[in-house]
Amino acid sequence: MQRPFKQVDVFTGVPYRGNPLAVVLDGSGLDDAAMQRFARWTNLSETTFVLQPTAAARAAGADYRVRIFTPGGELPFAGHPTLGSCHAWLQGGGQPQSTEVITQECPVGLVKIRRDGQRLAFAAPPLKRSDPAPALLARVSQALGLRPAQIMAAQLLDNGPVWLGLWLDSSDTVLALTPDHARLKSLGQKVGVAGAYHAQQATSLIVRSNREARAFAGHAKPDEAAPDLEVRAFAAPLGVNEDPVTGSLNASLAQWLIADGLAPARYLVAQGSCLDRAGRVHIERDAGGQVWVGGESVICVDGTVTL
Known part of the structure; x- marks a missing residue:
């Protein structure tokens, strides 16, 4: 047919x-x-x-x-x-x-x-999140080649798909990762990592100017605005070593990071850089608290x- x-x-x-x-x-x-x-x-x-x-x-x-x-x-x-x-x-x-x-x-x-x-x-689906087991976090960190000091925060994120979300110390750390995908596959856990550009601290992201915020609200083309965060998604258990751009992961990361004060209510994500892609994901939490994920x-x- x-x-x-x-x-x-x-x-x-x-x-x-x-x-x-x-x-x-x-x-x-x-x-x-x-x-x-x-x-x-x-x-x-x-x-x-x-x-x-x-x-x-x-x-x-x-x-x-x-x-x-x-x-x-x-x-x-x-x-x-x-x-x-x-x-x-x-x-x-x-x-x-x-x-x-x-x-x-x-x-x-x-x-x-x-x-x-x-x-x-x-509209990002409802999120359930929890602290990961220390043993799981340690094994995933080893598979990613991360030192404990490079992981600023970690959560298990469930909005349908379940991701282990890691907030890293910088976008440079995110981009430098060379994961052991076979090891990640054996752990059976999808992993999403995020880090801020220019070694920005969360506080500097949150207090940026209203002019910048308006730009990321959609009044500038994606390629004209510098991203705030770099994200990578490793899904070896699904047969995909690295996903170029991932909406569900960005949804759950946004709900977590915004709620915990690690990211502002509106920001721009770059993803796929290590795969020669130029994905851009626009995140916004509206006045009612709903997180929207766009592109x-x-x-x-x-x-x-x-x-």
Whole structure:
């Protein structure tokens, strides 16, 4: 069967510099095995299948349902597939029920997505977090080649996917990491690391000027604004040694870092630098306390797939 298909580059306005996503815009009639087989064939970090929402979700405002697969299995939620699927759905003629937001159904529930100029931004799902076991933290630190003094804070972050989040002493430390991916895979734990640019302390980030804050609110193009944080995502347990740009991780990092006063309510992330990518993730916590994770997307492949 011929099905509409798009390959989208997410968290970038420039083709081939973000995180690619394969989107099958009509996944009806496909069973789990067929979806998994196709996701394994695309060999991208994620492949999505867009479906009609369930009756209950549609009644609650859902515009479409999405299932998200890595080469190794299905995910309950992921950020770049959320934005990329929404972009593909809209470009394919999707009409949201609301003029305010687009609502996606996925295994974690209903996810709100808003338009923000040329970008889309999703509402970060509720976060559960806890302190990691000292033994796990020690083993992960060794696999990353980190000294204890380079880790300023650590949390287990769960917003569907579960990440071990590490706040490091600088962006330079983040960029210099050469992980032992085989060791990380054996630990079965996805790891996300973040560090501030220019050795900025959290306090200097938080008190920056209103003029700078307005720039990061979306009044400057991503490439025109210097990033505040560098982020890397290591997901060897899923068969992806390093993910180019990761929405779910950035969502959970933002909720943690902002809540604990380690980052301001609005900031810009660079991710993918070590993979020759130029991903940009825009973070904002609104007046109601909701964290939004946004970025641009571009379609690189547009056609049909036999599936």
